[in-house]
Amino acid sequence: MSxxxxxxxxxxxxxxxxxxxxxTGAGWKVIVADLNHSSLVELKDQLPDIEIRELDVLKEAQIVALADQGNRIWP
Structure with a gap:
């Protein structure tokens, strides 16, 4: 099972x-999206196995791109 x-x-x-x-503590793969770049980087330093993306959820193109990236990272 994946x-x-x-x-x-x-x-x-x-x-x-x-x-x-x-x-992440339960073994999930996690992509974290947020507008706050510095907080994303700080979280990535604490949890190196996560993927981070700077994202504005009000912009549909960014949501679509995030879904595409997720499918490429973890098919």
Whole structure:
């Protein structure tokens, strides 16, 4: 069975970050998307197995690109 994959938007801080920590601790592959680049980098330093993407969820093209990237990273 393959590892479960999650995409968490707003994942660099607060509740989103807590979800990232919980899921990675449970063995999930996680892509973290957020507008705050510095917080993403800081989180990547703490959890090197995550993938990070700077993203504005109000921009549909960015959401589509994120889904495509996720499929390429973990088919």
């Amino acid at each position: 590892q479960p994959v999650a995409v968490i938007t707003g994942g660099a801080n607060g509740i989103g970050k807590a979800a990232v920590v919980k899921l």
